[in-house]
Structure formats: C-alpha cells, structure tokens
Amino acid sequence: MTDQSKRIKDYFCKHTTRCTIEGVKKSKRFVGHDVLKADAWDKVTGDAVYPDDISFDDMLYIKIKRAVHPHAILKDIDISRAKKVQGVVDIIVAEDIPDVRQFGLIIRDQPVLIAPGEKMRYMGDALAIVVAETKEAAKKARDLIKVKVEELEVITDPFRAMEDDAPNIHPDGNIVITHHLNRGDVDTAFKDSAIVEENRYQTQFIDQLPMQNEAGVALYDERHGVVDIWAATQWLHDTQADVAQSLRLSKDQVRIIQPTIGGAFGKKEDVSVHIHLAIAAMRTGRPVKLCFTREESMITQSKRHPITIINKTGVDRDGYLTAWETKFIGDTGAYASSGPAVVHKGMYHATGPYNCPNLRGVSHAVYTNNTYAGAMRGFGTAQGAFAYEQQMDILAHKLNMDPAEFRLKNIYKKDSITPNGQQLTHSVNAEETIKRVMELSDWKGGRK
Amino acid sequence: MQITLTVNGEQRELEVTPYTRLLDLLREDLGLTGVKEGCGKGECGACTVIMNGELTASCLVPAPQADQAEIITVEGLGTRDNLHPIQESFVEAGAVQCGYCIPGMVLAGKRLLDENPKPTEKEVRYGLSGNICRCTGYAKIIDAVMLAADKLAVEGSDSND
Amino acid sequence: MMRKSPMKQESRQTISGVDFKEYFQPESIQKALEIRAEYGDQIEVAAGSTDLLVANYEKLHEIKYWLDLVKLDQLKKIEVIDNELHIGAMVTHLQLMKSDLIKKNLAVLAAAAEDVGSPQIRSRGTIGGNICTSSPAGDLLAPLLSYGASFKLQSTEGERIVKAEEFFTGPKRNSMETDELLTEIIIPLTDNKREGSWIKVGRRKALVISTLTLAVVLEFEGEKIVKAGIAMGSVAPTPVRLKGIEAVMVDQKLTDLDYKALGREVKASINPIDDLRGTKEYREDVAVDVMVRALKEIERKVSS
Ligand SMILES: Cc1cc2nc3c(=O)[nH]c(=O)nc-3n(C[C@H](O)[C@H](O)[C@H](O)COP(=O)(O)OP(=O)(O)OC[C@H]3O[C@@H](n4cnc5c(N)ncnc54)[C@H](O)[C@@H]3O)c2cc1C
Ligand code: FES
Ligand code: FES
Numbered sequence: 001m002t003d004q005s006k007r008i009k010d011y012f013c014k015h016t017t018r019c020t021i022e023g024v025k026k027s028k029r030f031v032g033h034d035v036l037k038a039d040a041w042d043k044v045t046g047d048a049v050y051p052d053d054i055s056f057d058d059m060l061y062i063k064i065k066r067a068v069h070p071h072a073i074l075k076d077i078d079i080s081r082a083k084k085v086q087g088v089v090d091i092i093v094a095e096d097i098p099d100v101r102q103f104g105l106i107i108r109d110q111p112v113l114i115a116p117g118e119k120m121r122y123m124g125d126a127l128a129i130v131v132a133e134t135k136e137a138a139k140k141a142r143d144l145i146k147v148k149v150e151e152l153e154v155i156t157d158p159f160r161a162m163e164d165d166a167p168n169i170h171p172d173g174n175i176v177i178t179h180h181l182n183r184g185d186v187d188t189a190f191k192d193s194a195i196v197e198e199n200r201y202q203t204q205f206i207d208q209l210p211m212q213n214e215a216g217v218a219l220y221d222e223r224h225g226v227v228d229i230w231a232a233t234q235w236l237h238d239t240q241a242d243v244a245q246s247l248r249l250s251k252d253q254v255r256i257i258q259p260t261i262g263g264a265f266g267k268k269e270d271v272s273v274h275i276h277l278a279i280a281a282m283r284t285g286r287p288v289k290l291c292f293t294r295e296e297s298m299i300t301q302s303k304r305h306p307i308t309i310i311n312k313t314g315v316d317r318d319g320y321l322t323a324w325e326t327k328f329i330g331d332t333g334a335y336a337s338s339g340p341a342v343v344h345k346g347m348y349h350a351t352g353p354y355n356c357p358n359l360r361g362v363s364h365a366v367y368t369n370n371t372y373a374g375a376m377r378g379f380g381t382a383q384g385a386f387a388y389e390q391q392m393d394i395l396a397h398k399l400n401m402d403p404a405e406f407r408l409k410n411i412y413k414k415d416s417i418t419p420n421g422q423q424l425t426h427s428v429n430a431e432e433t434i435k436r437v438m439e440l441s442d443w444k445g446g447r448k
Numbered sequence: 449m450q451i452t453l454t455v456n457g458e459q460r461e462l463e464v465t466p467y468t469r470l471l472d473l474l475r476e477d478l479g480l481t482g483v484k485e486g487c488g489k490g491e492c493g494a495c496t497v498i499m500n501g502e503l504t505a506s507c508l509v510p511a512p513q514a515d516q517a518e519i520i521t522v523e524g525l526g527t528r529d530n531l532h533p534i535q536e537s538f539v540e541a542g543a544v545q546c547g548y549c550i551p552g553m554v555l556a557g558k559r560l561l562d563e564n565p566k567p568t569e570k571e572v573r574y575g576l577s578g579n580i581c582r583c584t585g586y587a588k589i590i591d592a593v594m595l596a597a598d599k600l601a602v603e604g605s606d607s608n609d
Numbered sequence: 610m611m612r613k614s615p616m617k618q619e620s621r622q623t624i625s626g627v628d629f630k631e632y633f634q635p636e637s638i639q640k641a642l643e644i645r646a647e648y649g650d651q652i653e654v655a656a657g658s659t660d661l662l663v664a665n666y667e668k669l670h671e672i673k674y675w676l677d678l679v680k681l682d683q684l685k686k687i688e689v690i691d692n693e694l695h696i697g698a699m700v701t702h703l704q705l706m707k708s709d710l711i712k713k714n715l716a717v718l719a720a721a722a723e724d725v726g727s728p729q730i731r732s733r734g735t736i737g738g739n740i741c742t743s744s745p746a747g748d749l750l751a752p753l754l755s756y757g758a759s760f761k762l763q764s765t766e767g768e769r770i771v772k773a774e775e776f777f778t779g780p781k782r783n784s785m786e787t788d789e790l791l792t793e794i795i796i797p798l799t800d801n802k803r804e805g806s807w808i809k810v811g812r813r814k815a816l817v818i819s820t821l822t823l824a825v826v827l828e829f830e831g832e833k834i835v836k837a838g839i840a841m842g843s844v845a846p847t848p849v850r851l852k853g854i855e856a857v858m859v860d861q862k863l864t865d866l867d868y869k870a871l872g873r874e875v876k877a878s879i880n881p882i883d884d885l886r887g888t889k890e891y892r893e894d895v896a897v898d899v900m901v902r903a904l905k906e907i908e909r910k911v912s913s
C-alpha cells in the first residue's frame with residue numbers, strides 16, 4: 001500500500017467506519033480509546049452460542065416444503081407418502097392451522113403456510129412443516145410431499161407488474177405503495193437551466209449474505225402456555241408482536257431470546273424461522289429446531305431492492321443545481337417486507353448530499369414474483385447514490401468543470417435543507433470530507 | 449461403523465454413518481459448536497478444522513474418512529482465561545465482529561503461522577483465502593494474524609534464550 | 610435442560626429416512642476393484658469428496674453404497690519410473706504444489722494445483738477426482754493435456770492406458786467404465802529444456818471456478834521448439850488440446866513467432882459458450898490476450 005492510499009484509508013476509518021484508530025483527541029472514558037469488544041473472548045474460543053448451537057434432549061428437526069413454482073395456485077398437497085417415512089412425527093399443512101394469521105414487517109401480507117386454493121407467490125413460500133426425529137427423515141419426507149398447482153403468469157419485472165393487464169399478485173394490485181415529493185417550481189427551473197440531463201439507472205438484487213443462515217430452536221411450556229424461541233431477529237419486540245398476532249397469542253406468551261447473531265445486515269429484520277418453530281413446538285410438545293441451508297436462505301429471505309431510478313437534473317451556467325426530478329421504482333418481490341419504507345427513503349435521498357431548490361419525485365414499491373426485497377445496509381440510499389453520483393459526473397463533464405469543484409459548489413452545509421424538509425443544524429462535514437479527499441489524493445481536477 | 453480419531457488431543461471412538469459429515473460429528477456428537485456451518489459446500493471456511501495438520505472444510509468430509517485422523521478445532525487452542533496468542537491477537541486487534549467466521553479464521557491463521565512464522569501481508573491473504581468474513585472487511589483480521597506473528601516471535605525468542 | 614451437545618448417537622443410527630446400505634473402505638487396490646466390479650454405477654466412489662459432497666448436498670442419506678479410496682496408500686505416491694512420472698490418483702492438490710519432483714519437472718501442473726479453490730480444498734481434493742469429475746473447468750486438466758499425460762484405468766479384468774485427450778468426452782463425461790478406477794496419471798519426462806506458463810482467469814483470486822484456463826508447455830533443443838503442448842479449459846465442452854497451433858510452433862524459434870497471430874489462431878480454434886462466468890465473446894477476446902501473455906512469459910523464462 002502506498003503512503004498516500006494509507007493516509008486515505010486512515011482518514012476514512014476516522015470519519016466513516018467502525019474501525020478504531022489512534023491519534024484522535026481522547027476523552028476520559030471511551031471515545032478515542034481502543035475498546036475491546038466485550039464478547040470477543042467468547043467468539044475466539046468458540047464458546048459463543050449461536051442459534052444453531054442450541055439443542056435440547058428429545059429435540060425434533062424441521063424441514064420446510066417450499067413452493068414449486070413462483071406464481072401458481074396450490075390445487076392439492078398430498079402428504080400421505082411423506083407421513084410414512086420412519087421417524088416423521090408431524091407434517092403440518094395450512095388446514096391444520098386455520099386460525100393462524102398472515103405476518104409481515106410493515107404490511108401483513110405473508111402467509112404462514114399456503115392453503116389449497118391460495119397462491120404461492122415466490123419460490124420461498126412455505127407449503128408444509130415437516131417435523132421428524134432426525135434431519136434425514138425430515139428431508140426425505142419433505143421430498144416425498146406431492147403438490148399439484150395451476151401455473152399463472154410469472155412476473156419478474158416491476159414494469160410488467162404495473163401494466164393494466166398484468167395479473168394481480170396480491171388482491172389490491174401490484175403497486176404496494178406510492179410516495180410523492182414536491183418542492184419549488186420544477187418546470188420553470190428546468191426551463192431556465194443551462195443544461196438538463198436525464199438518465200435511467202438500474203441496480204440489481206443483492207443478498208445481504210450474513211455468514212450465519214437463519215436458524216432457531218423453540219420450546220413450548222404447555223402449563224404456562226408460553227413458547228420460547230431462540231432465533232435471531234433485528235427487531236426483537238416487533239418480531240415478538242408479529243409472531244404473537246399471527247398465532248393469536250398474547251405477547252407475554254411469546255418469548256424471543258436472542259442468541260449471538262452471526263451477522264444480519266438487514267436480512268434478519270424479517271420473520272424467518274420463528275412462526276414455523278412455534279407452531280411445531282406447540283403441536284408436538286417437544287423442542288424443535290429449524291436451520292436453513294444457504295440455498296434456502298437465499299431463496300426465502302429478503303434481498304436488497306433492485307431499483308430503477310430515472311433522474312432528470314438541471315444546472316445553471318455557474319454549476320449550481322437548479323432542479324431535480326426523480327422516479328424510484330423498486331422491485332419488492334412477492335411480499336412488502338420493508339419495501340414501502342426502503343423505496344420511499346431512497347427517493348428522499350435522491351439528490352444525495354447536494355442542495356437543490358426545486359424537486360419533484362415519485363416512488364413505487366411494486367410486487368413481483370421475485371424473492372421479496374427488504375432491508376439492507378443503507379435502506380434504499382445505496383441504490384440512489386449510484387444514480388446521483390453518476391448524474392453529478394455527467395453534468396460536471398458537460399459543464400466542463402472539475403467534478404470535485406462541482407460537488408463542492410452544491411454540497412450540503414450547515415443549515416442546508418434536505419428534500420424531505422429536514423434542516424441540517426449540526427455536524428455537517430461533507431464539504432470538509434471532499435476537501436480532505438482532494439488533498440490526500442493529490443486531486444488534479446480529474447486529470448492524470 | 450466405528451471410527452477412532454483424536455480430537456483436540458483426546459482420542460475418541462465413535463459410531464458414525466457416512467451421511468454424517470465431520471462437521472456434524474464434531475458439532476452434534478462431540479458438542480464442539482465452535483465449528484460453524486456457513487454454506488455446507490466448501491466455499492466459506494466457517495467449518496474449518498485442522499485435520500492431520502492441514503486446513504480442512506469439515507463440511508466436505510464424510511465421517512468415516514476421518515478415521516485415524518488428528519483433528520484440531522478452535523476449542524483445542526485456548527480457553528477464555530488462557531488464550532492462544534492468535535486468539536488473543538484477534539481480540540486485541542478488534543478483528544471480531546459477529547464472530548461467525550472467527551473460529552475458522554483463527555485456525556487458518558494458526559496453520560499459516562505454524563508453517564510460516566513471519567508472513568507478509570500477501571502470504572496472510574493467501575493463507576486466509578478459504579475463509580469468508582462478511583463483517584470486517586478483513587483489514588483487522590490480517591492485522592490480527594500479523595500481530596500474532598509478532599507475539600509468537602517474542603515468545604519463541606524467550607524460550608530459545 | 611438446554612445443552613450445547615445434542616443428538617443421541619443411536620437415534621441417528623436407527624431412525625430411518627436413509628437409503629444407506631454399505632460403506633467400503635478397502636486397503637488394497639485389488640479389493641477396491643472387486644467392489645467396483647460388483648456394484649458398478651450403484652456405488653459412489655469417494656476420493657477427497659470435495660466434488661462428491663457438493664453434488665450430493667442435502668441428500669447424502671440417499672447414497673446406498675460408498676467406495677472410499679482414502680486408505681489406498683499406493684495411490685498417494687509420486688514417483689519416477691523409466692523416465693516417466695507416475696502420480697497416484699489420490700495425490701492431493703496440496704501434495705502436487707509442494708512436491709519437488711512436480712515443481713521441477715511439471716511446473717505448470719504445480720502452478721495450476723496452487724490455484725485450485727482454497728487451502729481447505731487443496732488439502733483434500735485429488736488429481737484423480739479432478740480428472741474423473743471431468744468438468745471443462747477442472748484446473749488440472751489443461752496442464753495434463755499439454756504435458757501429454759495418460760491415465761491408467763484398472764478393473765478386475767486388467768488395465769488400460771488412455772491418453773488424456775481421448776479421456777474427456779463431454780461436460781462431466783469421460784470414457785471410464787463403471788467397473789473401472791483411475792489409479793495413475795503418467796507423464797513422460799524429457800532431458801530437453803521445458804518451459805511453460807499457466808494462466809487462470811476468474812472473478813476472484815481464490816475459490817473461483819475458472820472462466821478460462823491456458824496451459825502452455827514448450828520443449829526446446831537449443832533455441833528451437835521441438836515439442837509444444839497447448840491446452841485450454843472452460844472454452845469448449847471438454848478441456849481441449851490445440852494441436853493445430855502446436856504444429857505451427859514446432860521446429861520454430863520462439864522469438865520468430867508472431868504471438869498475436871497465434872493468439873488469434875487460439876481464438877479461432879475454441880468454441881466457448883455464454884455462461885455465468887463469462888460470455889463467449891469475452892472468452893474469445895481473453896483467449897488472444899492470455900496466449901500472448903503466456904508466450905511472453907516463456908520468452909522471459911528462457912532468456913533468463
Ligand atoms: C469450494 C470448492 C472450490 C473448488 N475449486 C476448484 C478449482 O478452483 N479448480 C478445480 O479444478 N476444482 C475445484 N473444485 C472441485 C474439486 O475440488 C476438484 O475437482 C477436486 O480435484 C476433486 O477431487 P476429489 O478427490 O475431492 O474428488 P471426489 O469428490 O472424491 O470425486 C469426484 C468424482 O470423481 C470420482 N472419482 C474420484 N477419484 C476417482 C478414481 N480414482 N477413480 C474413479 N473415480 C474417481 C468420484 O466418484 C466422483 O464422482 C472445487 C470444489 C469446491 C467444493
Ligand atoms: S460450511 Fe464448510 S466451507 Fe462453508
Ligand atoms: S465477523 Fe462476522 S463474518 Fe466475520
């Protein structure tokens with residue numbers, strides 16, 4: 001590593017990441033000191049207990065039979081052969097749990113099990129919960145479950161989903177939610193701009209890929225009517241409330257115990273193993289364990305939203321942003337998850353850290369038959385950053401202006417107002433950051 | 449079928465089946481849950497153990513193939529109160545976040561230093577190339593292995609003197 | 610009641626859901642061949658198991674019969690017999706990259722072994738497994754082709770020697786019969802000066818299935834090329850040896866050759882497809898560049 005890149009790295013460590021560094025002004029207790037992580041000792045010795053590490057005597061293993069098609073009506077599910085596998089204790093299908101309600105982070109649109117006559121909407125939908133004495137028996141039985149379906153059009157593109165003749169994935173249509181943003185007089189500002197640049201950007205699905213897959217164990221205390229679930233979640237109390245409402249229990253009948261989590265990055269905001277574990281524990285009266293494979297985790301749990309971003313940006317002759325119009329179309333997949341918030345938040349950050357007086361925006365979170373998308377580091381803003389920084393580079397080029405200077409002209413300062421009207425009253429160091437990067441990188445105006 | 453193997457210095461005789469992976473055997477039959485499963489397909493290194501002196505993905509070893517093997521898991525290095533220098537370095541360098549990759553990383557670091565006590569950064573990267581970490585970005589893990597090399601060098605020179 | 614170590618062992622043994630019948634771990638080749646003859650395609654052969662366990666992930670319990678070669682110590686040797694190098698099928702990638710015999714005589718093979726997977730894979734994966742899996746992307750296969758390797762296939766009926774370029778018949782298909790085992794890889798040695806180059810193109814430096822591989826091995830008498838072995842992986846349904854290009858190079862001085870033109874010849878002789886790892890177009894373009902790079906590298910080695 002060259003000295004220069006080392007300096008840049010140190011600088012970023014100090015200003016943007018979670019690394020500890022030397023040489024910062026020290027407070028008396030923690031700030032500016034190296035603080036050793038409290039649970040590091042457990043983690044370097046293998047003592048730390050992650051969900052999959054917990055077991056009980058007499059424990060049963062769960063495997064989930066999942067959708068066989070991304071968009072189809074379940075006609076029939078036949079578990080007769082599966083039930084005969086030696087070691088199978090219970091196979092739970094939708095008709096066994098008629099009172100169980102749908103769940104979901106923002107909109108409760110996810111079924112616990114798909115019933116005959118209902119639709120599977122992506123490959124991760126659960127059709128049956130297989131409970132057995134061994135993992136092998138559970139897998140074998142799962143693979144013996146026979147399913148008949150009526151296939152429907154599979155929608156993988158949100159633009160197709162928004163067309164009038166597209167089949168509805170959910171009863172209320174395919175646009176989950178629409179948000180608007182309006183400030184100033186965009187049309188006049190565009191008219192008065194020296195340059196107006198419009199481009200379309202597309203981001204892709206990304207799996208958060210925490211190292212530990214979704215996993216958990218559960219235990220039912222019949223005497224007190226309480227189910228204990230050891231499984232990871234990023235929203236302990238929301239998960240508890242969602243599981244409780246789904247199972248029609250009171251919250252104090254659902255205890256969620258958070259073991260050590262092997263990473264999450266947004267992926268563990270959604271309910272994963274929890275409800276299936278609780279149902280199996282309550283029906284069998286025995287401790288149960290459910291661990292996803294990596295493949296199952298990828299198929300079943302959330303992703304970063306692919307977002308189509310259409311940005312139209314105006315500047316005046318001096319290089320000041322005049323107007324910004326944006327459209328965010330986020331593919332939230334089969335279920336809403338955090339989608340309504342993610343796509344909407346992405347739009348509010350459409351201009352990044354740059355001042356622009358006239359704004360207009362619209363965002364749609366749209367259902368498709370893809371794996372559902374939810375939270376991932378940045379919550380919609382990472383997608384937007386790709387698009388607005390490209391806009392800034394293209395505009396600088398057209399203005400024949402140093403892209404760093406162009407950014408400095410427009411950068412947020414103290415008292416700047418963000419698109420959703422928030423006034424930045426303190427700690428606005430974006431300008432300083434750009435200047436330091438220019439200095440540390442010996443910035444020569446974008447020329448070699 | 450019966451196999452005999454040495455795990456962390458202790459000889460064990462176990463009844464196994466071939467559809468049990470060494471990973472399952474260690475975690476479930478022997479309770480060594482420091483061995484983690486991240487992918488089950490050899491890609492991530494979370495299940496790393498040292499088998500007959502070499503780094504091995506325990507998710508790719510059918511249990512009977514571990515007959516007569518000598519296995520070291522992270523539990524065999526040091527305890528909370530008496531950490532192995534490599535474990536100590538991971539704590540001190542701030543190399544641990546969620547911790548799921550750490551047992552494998554610690555073993556990969558140890559195996560590297562056993563063979564090459566003064567590795568360059570490039571050699572550390574090659575030595576750890578079978579282990580994925582999703583939290584740290586690796587910088588501090590590499591620092592930790594380098595720190596451990598220094599610690600072990602000092603220890604080594606002490607005992608030689 | 611909660612404990613960190615679960616699973617009563619007997620429950621795994623007795624409770625069903627499994628098709629498992631028998632696990633064989635013979636200690637002699639003869640015994641292994643007899644078992645192989647008896648069970649044919651019913652039995653899964655396990656060497657280092659790195660391909661086998663991935664292919665059967667989540668369904669190991671469905672395997673009925675296993676033939677484990679791990680105790681066949683005769684297959685773990687690397688020896689010189691009559692000016693030929695004999696490599697046992699159970700030799701691991703790690704052994705290959707560390708062996709002085711291989712590094713000295715078959716540097717391109719050693720370099721390829723060093724690029725396989727990760728330390729965790731190289732310690733277990735074997736040359737025999739790499740050959741028998743017969744993936745067009747198997748990293749050892751192009752080097753074996755360019756060294757003119759042959760494979761010894763044994764059965765209870767006897768043995769036959771098959772040339773590497775005749776062994777591979779399609780993606781993951783080969784000419785081994787279901788009663789045969791691969792026991793040895795045989796590579797001719799030479800007193801001539803041999804120089805070569807290995808290039809693996811992939812998306813990461815470790816744990817990556819090759820987008821394209823190239824192995825070039827040239828044998829010199831003085832400055833003249835007397836033998837050329839050029840082979841590629843991941844550019845056709847099988848690893849391929851580019852004999853047409855070899856012929857152009859023989860009897861020439863390396864420095865008299867037009868590297869770029871040879872690169873274009875390489876491009877014209879391969880038949881890649883679009884897949885996850887790269888497009889046909891990408892592979893064709895890269896093929897030109899890697900050929901030029903390989904020849905420059907050999908030129909450097911020869912002149913130093
Ligand atoms: C994470 C990961 C990364 C990998 N990276 C690479 C890579 O970079 N490059 C690469 O080339 N490969 C790679 N591989 C594939 C694999 O590791 C290699 O192909 C390896 O050499 C296979 O050898 P093995 O001994 O493990 O084979 P096994 O899995 O034991 O066997 C593979 C197949 O060959 C048959 N077989 C094995 N030996 C014999 C024999 N002597 N006679 C008859 N049949 C036999 C088996 O029946 C089986 O069908 C990777 C694999 C994994 C899991
Ligand atoms: S679990 Fe073995 S390498 Fe990922
Ligand atoms: S610390 Fe979380 S994966 Fe490495």
